[in-house]
Amino acid sequence: MQYKILFVLPVSTQPRFSKRIQNYLDRGYEVTVASFEREYFKKNSLPENIKFLSLGKIESGAYIKRIPKIVSVFNKIYKLSKKNDLIYIFSPDILLFTFSFLKSSKLYYEIGDIRQISGNQAVSNLYDGIYKKALKKCSKIFVTSTGFKRFFADKYSVDVMKFRVIENKLPVSLFSPFDRSEFRHIKSSSYIVSIIGLLRYKNIISFLTAYYKADAKFKIKIFGDGPLRDEIMKFVDNDNVQYFGQFRNPDDLFEIYNQTDLSFTMYNSKNKNVQLALPNKLYESIYFRRPILVSADTYLEEMVNKYQVGFFWKQEDMKGLISYMTSESFIKDYNRLCANFDLINQNVYLAK
Structure with a gap:
């Protein structure tokens, strides 16, 4: 039996996302990707042998403005989730609007950075309260540094055993240890x-x-x-x-x-x-x-x-x-x- 996984991306051209997708392809999963699109790094592309669904364009950094767009594609994400064994989400705003309707056992989430949504304390408290519930519902939470693991586990009182650290290391399949560049000495300030x-x-x-x-x-x-x-x-x-x-x-x-x-x-x-x-x-x-x-x-x-x-x-x-x-x-x-x-x-x- 071939397992199926749905990746929901805030942007399709982030190299870290491609690494994760390729990892599941290598493990034999059938991969579907639903992704928003942005203007940056158009040269990067996702791995081959996936099913792809565009969720439309969104602005970078405009977190509040994204909300109507995310809400508008909720049904698409929900329907796709029912057809897959796992749902792997990368963006906190996508997680916040979908976690209530997804099964905990199927829900994977990766944290790429720490965001401050608003300078308004009341808004921040509301966000943290909902985010805490979302994190607790996730089956697994992936982070890229031990520092992130400690921070999120402590701040949101999440079981540390849910966390997995995947550092941003280079894949050995593409970066052979035998092809490394030589150190280049400099002889003057013209470097x-x-x-x-x-x-x-x-x-x-x-x-x-x-x-x-x-x-x-x-x-x-x-x-x-x-x-x-x-x-x-x-x-x-x-x-x-x-x-x-x-x-x-x-x-x-x-x-x-x-x-x-x-x-x-x-x-x-x-x-x-x-x-x-x-x-x-x-x-x-x-x-x-x-x-x-x-x-x-x-x-x-x-x-x-x-x-x-x-x-x-x-x-x-x-x-x-x-x-x-x-x-x-x-x-x-x-x-x-x-x-x-x-x-x-x-x-x-x-x-x-």
């Missing part, structure tokens, strides 16, 4: 810093602003798309700062990291989500042997420090960061990281 992925955190703007004020020698390459794209384009001069737009993940990662010396991954450390998350950039940096630059006061900083594969800095001090990045000390510190990448067991960054 390349890459900003890769979803362009949404203002630290990018602060970094670019400080960069231009300092007249630094290193160059910046930007790969990706997101809500800050238009603001970022004001800094692009196609010489010191270059913008390459959307890319296919994982297809283009080898080419991107081949052009990279340092991965800029300084997300907003005041954000609870950022404080606890372990993004895919950590695992990519280790695999490609490219040092990573992250925000201080985050779980990501702890991991970078543990494995000695990069740098961390206070996000409020971009001027000091640029000064350090153009110094002889930085070049020496950077090159000292070389041997550390070979000391890390492949199980840390590769998933079977």
Whole structure:
């Protein structure tokens, strides 16, 4: 008997969603995907051999505005759920509007980030109350870091045994441990810093602003798309700062990291989500042997420090960061990281 699983996605082009879908395909499941569509990362696509149903377009970040759209497709989701053995949901707003009508034994949910729905305390309390009920009804809850597991189990009083941690490691089927890039030493401040992925955190703007004020020698390459794209384009001069737009993940990662010396991954450390998350950039940096630059006061900083594969800095001090990045000390510190990448067991960054 072939088991059937329904994935309900907030967007069809998120690489993490594709990984989960492929995992169930590899295990022999018949997969149906119902997904909303957005403007970002159109180059990424879902695995083949699935049944696909579009739920229409929604705006990114406009959580309240999504409600009518989600309500309008509820019947479609409900009918599909009755035809499947498991329902795997990725978005909290989709979960909140469907959990009451889905069987607990069939309901899987994956948490990708921590969201603040409203600055209004009454609205937040109402949301947390409903969300708590939804989480308790789920049969399994998947998270991408141990920090997320602790946070959600404690805040919403959910049985910790429901949680499964699936880190954003690279699939060994696509990233062979024998195809890793060599560490690339730098001899001067004329190296390349890459900003890769979803362009949404203002630290990018602060970094670019400080960069231009300092007249630094290193160059910046930007790969990706997101809500800050238009603001970022004001800094692009196609010489010191270059913008390459959307890319296919994982297809283009080898080419991107081949052009990279340092991965800029300084997300907003005041954000609870950022404080606890372990993004895919950590695992990519280790695999490609490219040092990573992250925000201080985050779980990501702890991991970078543990494995000695990069740098961390206070996000409020971009001027000091640029000064350090153009110094002889930085070049020496950077090159000292070389041997550390070979000391890390492949199980840390590769998933079977």
